[in-house]
Amino acid sequence: MALLEVKNLDVHYGVIQAIKNISFEVNEGEIVTLIGANGAGKTTTMQSIMGLIHPSRGEIYYNGQKINNIPSHKIVKMGMTQVPEGRRIFSELTVYENLVMGAYTRKDKDGIEKDFKDIYALFPRLEERKNQIAGTLSGGEQQMLAMGRAIMSKPKLLMLDEPSMGLSPLLVDQVFEIIKHFHSLGTTILLVEQNANKSLAISDRAYVLKNGEIVRAGTGAELLANDEIKKDYLGG
């Protein structure tokens, strides 16, 4: 049984259909990527899974349980969360308070304490700036904070929506290292990326989303070697 299964999903914005009958799955322990150009429907898909947008048709299953009509905050409690597109950290709260918000659903004080230590070890910059208002962080630091905040909820399935967007090459590498790190600790990953090079390289499997439809699926290596994919998404 897949950890996450999306079946025949349609999503509309008013009369515009943004997602057309897509189906895909993420198995426990995998890194799966959805790649697609601007406006392909990646964010729409991610937000539908989290219950932030309501699909017009189709089902979403988490651990075999249908979650279509479950409110977002309960989905988070079930073990899923998302690093949203554009980071969306709480700019009026401090770095520390942002991380505390990440642990909102948790009651295990000791576990939270330990995760704080782990996150500060992984992102020393966040520890240095823990009492700083998050809105004053640089773009790269905000991305680290958004990832740290999501991890504080201890998700089984972590979704990331274009985490490398707008970052310098050095920081992009760091983001992918961190994704691999969380994956190695047992977190299943669903990644959305526009620039497919790095994401396909770390993915077990990937799907290509085009104009709201899944037009191709395969292992990361297969898609990386595919000529059409190379031409459309790998800049060559």
Add this chain to the structure above:
Amino acid sequence: MDFITMIINGLSIGGTYAIIALGYTMVYGIAKMLNFAHGDIIMVGGYTIVLFFPISPVVGIIASVIFCVIVGIVVEKSAYKPLRGASPLAVLITAIGVSKLLQSAAQIFIGSESKGITVNLGEIKMGSVKISVLTLITILCSIAVMVALTLFVKYTKTGRAMIAVSEDRGAAQLMGINVNFIIMITFIIGSALAAVASVFLVFKIQDVGPIFGAMPGIKAFAAAVIGGIGSIPGAMVGGVVLGFIEAVCGMIPPITPYTDAIEFAILIIVLLVKPTGFLGKKRREKV
């Protein structure tokens, strides 16, 4: 001497406005709506005090808080919650409707002539200045309430969740925050604050009618806007500023009759110079 009296009056009027303005601003920041019925919650509190006052003033105050909170919850659940996600105009019209409904209900069930109580808490002399005990209590309670609220928002889990929801509802949901619950808590706090304000106002005016809350409500709304609607410190600043303007106008007899006009003129000037108010920010809206 006049100067000290003015400061004390300003703080007392301003504290009352600030406490009401906090209700407007928190609901606006978190639920993204203008709760035009907020002033009428003060009226509910006012009648409750008048009703229970003969038993004991303390019972009156407690009953006022309980009643206001109940009415706040009922209004939120029955009128506003079903409109979550509806157009802002629909919500605004509904809020105005709720306001008129509460006023009409008071008129029908209690009557249009006002009900009064007599309270005299006396005065104390500080040097050459006489201050009424009520004024002093109003100032001290307002400060206590504002400090408590600031600490609550800054240091409790629910308080921080309120900031998170007001800044980015979608991202807050991704933290596992139940937005409807946070909105409900906000209405409860706002209504309890309205009840506290109703205590100050009833003890001062000693007369409650169906539109008892309308004027303080609209003034406090102006205070919230002057301070920057959505901002908690803004509501406090806006309330105190308006209180001082009122106190100054009250002490200069030729302009006293124009107090309300001057207050709203200042609101307009502030909005022309700084459309977001003193401490308000431009906000991005996201799913």
